[in-house]
Amino acid sequence: MRVATQPMITFQNVTKSYNEGPAALEDVSFKVNPGEFISLVGRSGAGKSTIAKLLIGEEKPTRGRVFFKDTEVNKISSSELPNFRRHIGIVFQDFRLLPNKTAYENVAFALEVAGRPQREIAELVPQVLDMVGLSEKLQSFPNELSGGEKQRVAIARAMVHRPEVIIADEPTGNLDPFNSWEIISLLQKINSLGTTLILATHDKEVIDSLDKRVITLDRGRLIRDEEKGKYILA
Amino acid sequence: MITIFSRIINYGFTNFWRNGLLSTATVAIMTLSLLVFVGLLLANTITGAMINVIKDKIDISVYFKTDAAEDQILNIKQSLEALPEVKSAEYISADQALQNFKEKHKDDPEVLQSLDELNANPFQASLNVKAQDPNKYAGIAGYLNNADLKQYVDNVSYAKNQTVIDRLVALVASVNRIGLTVTIILSFVAGLVIFNTIRLVIYSNRDEIGIMRAVGASNLLVRGPYFVEAIITGVIASILALLVVFIFFIAIPGFYGGQTYFDLNVPGFNMNQYFYSHLFSLFGWELLFGIGVATISSLIAVRKYLRS
Numbered sequence: 413m414r415v416a417t418q419p420m421i422t423f424q425n426v427t428k429s430y431n432e433g434p435a436a437l438e439d440v441s442f443k444v445n446p447g448e449f450i451s452l453v454g455r456s457g458a459g460k461s462t463i464a465k466l467l468i469g470e471e472k473p474t475r476g477r478v479f480f481k482d483t484e485v486n487k488i489s490s491s492e493l494p495n496f497r498r499h500i501g502i503v504f505q506d507f508r509l510l511p512n513k514t515a516y517e518n519v520a521f522a523l524e525v526a527g528r529p530q531r532e533i534a535e536l537v538p539q540v541l542d543m544v545g546l547s548e549k550l551q552s553f554p555n556e557l558s559g560g561e562k563q564r565v566a567i568a569r570a571m572v573h574r575p576e577v578i579i580a581d582e583p584t585g586n587l588d589p590f591n592s593w594e595i596i597s598l599l600q601k602i603n604s605l606g607t608t609l610i611l612a613t614h615d616k617e618v619i620d621s622l623d624k625r626v627i628t629l630d631r632g633r634l635i636r637d638e639e640k641g642k643y644i645l646a
Numbered sequence: 647m648i649t650i651f652s653r654i655i656n657y658g659f660t661n662f663w664r665n666g667l668l669s670t671a672t673v674a675i676m677t678l679s680l681l682v683f684v685g686l687l688l689a690n691t692i693t694g695a696m697i698n699v700i701k702d703k704i705d706i707s708v709y710f711k712t713d714a715a716e717d718q719i720l721n722i723k724q725s726l727e728a729l730p731e732v733k734s735a736e737y738i739s740a741d742q743a744l745q746n747f748k749e750k751h752k753d754d755p756e757v758l759q760s761l762d763e764l765n766a767n768p769f770q771a772s773l774n775v776k777a778q779d780p781n782k783y784a785g786i787a788g789y790l791n792n793a794d795l796k797q798y799v800d801n802v803s804y805a806k807n808q809t810v811i812d813r814l815v816a817l818v819a820s821v822n823r824i825g826l827t828v829t830i831i832l833s834f835v836a837g838l839v840i841f842n843t844i845r846l847v848i849y850s851n852r853d854e855i856g857i858m859r860a861v862g863a864s865n866l867l868v869r870g871p872y873f874v875e876a877i878i879t880g881v882i883a884s885i886l887a888l889l890v891v892f893i894f895f896i897a898i899p900g901f902y903g904g905q906t907y908f909d910l911n912v913p914g915f916n917m918n919q920y921f922y923s924h925l926f927s928l929f930g931w932e933l934l935f936g937i938g939v940a941t942i943s944s945l946i947a948v949r950k951y952l953r954s
Contacts, residue, residue: 497862508857512664524653525863
């Protein structure tokens with residue numbers, strides 16, 4: 413059930429095209445309310461990642477507007493962008509951990525860049541890593557962790573500064589089914605604690621079992637937006 | 647702000663340490679480049695010392711008529727010394743000249759005997775004049791040949807030495823020119839090598855720069871650690887380059903009693919002494935060049951990945 417409050421994220425007739433090629437997104441509009449768990453579904457190249465990039469200001473829309481609450485994302489100056497990104501947690505398919513930092517340091521980094529005091533970091537980071545089940549691996553470097561463990565570090569990093577929204581872009585793309593389920597249930601747990609969650613995926617089993625709102629994209633167009641959606645591409 | 651800066655410094659040191667192999671390679675390449683740079687500084691100094699030796703060999707002598715009074719000659723000496731072109735003027739009296747001649751030929755009794763038979767001092771009093779700059783001899787010779795001094799001056803040695811002086815002047819000038827050109831070109835190449843090395847290091851870190859930005863790191867926080875790493879690399883490479891110079895020019899020659907391949911034997915130039923008295927300025931130039939090029943390279947190289 414959607415609550416009629418101010419939406420957290422609004423896409424208004426957004427079109428995004430790269431150079432001369434076909435549009436990656438075409439006239440896409442949708443809203444995400446606080447606390448929602450939505451899945452963006454579609455084949456590779458359907459525009460899921462573009463939505464994530466537009467949301468964190470990595471790309472600017474060719475036409476249309478993207479809002480995070482009252483803020484129009486593409487109007488944020490490049491010097492303000494780092495600050496803005498600290499309100500959003502991102503989880504990538506390829507984990508994107510800093511290879512020269514331990515699990516602890518990777519998570520701490522998200523707080524350090526925000527200028528949070530050392531004492532707070534020392535307290536918060538082990539808690540979050542414990543929550544994702546990695547309390548034993550604080551001092552491990554990414555190359556010493558399995559794929560599932562790396563993704564859990566990435567999730568810990570995305571949630572440690574308590575963002576209002578977490579965007580997970582194909583978080584299970586590089587994982588086996590067992591690890592995929594662990595990651596999805598972790599994301600559900602984070603959502604149940606109040607964080608808005610946007611999950612971009614093409615994993616049919618994951619979507620069908622979630623029983624949450626599903627936005628389906630096909631070649632840059634939004635073709636379906638269902639409250640309790642299934643994975644249907646046709 | 648203090649927290650941010652201390653974190654930047656901390657990241658810089660940690661990255662440098664954990665990127666062990668890459669950092670070692672960077673330091674090695676930078677050390678080689680700095681050796682080229684220090685080598686140029688030393689080569690310029692040694693060439694300078696050699697040129698000074700040659701310059702010092704050039705002088706002109708003014709011979710005075712035998713009837714010129716010593717006071718007059720000393721007056722001329724003073725007026726010469728007052729000229730800005732003149733570095734020194736040495737008075738050699740007729741007696742002194744005789745003395746010098748006798749000293750020089752003391753093992754040659756025939757010469758001394760014939761000198762005794764003269765019963766008079768055949769030598770003229772003279773002034774030995776050295777110019778600040780070898781180019782100025784023509785001017786000084788002109789001054790000595792002017793009408794006022796004609797009554798005292800018998801002849802000036804410039805005319806007969808002119809060709810030799812001119813050649814030496816040309817030689818000195820071209821050595822200086824070649825030295826400067828080689829210094830500029832090789833420094834540029836050394837700088838380019840450092841620039842490219844740093845660029846490659848940062849290229850290999852481009853994904854991490856993207857990650858840092860995605861997590862919300864400000865440009866300062868992305869750039870800072872690379873800047874710190876560049877400084878660390880510059881400092882270590884400067885120390886190493888100086889150490890290599892010390893080993894090859896001071897320690898090894900010292901071990902062999904100074905008589906080695908590197909013993910340049912330039913009069914008035916002592917490598918040992920020069921090294922110790924210029925230790926800090928050599929190190930300073932290295933630091934300036936090494937850190938300067940490295941930090942600028944890192945700023946330029948990172949900027950490319952901060953644009954999105």
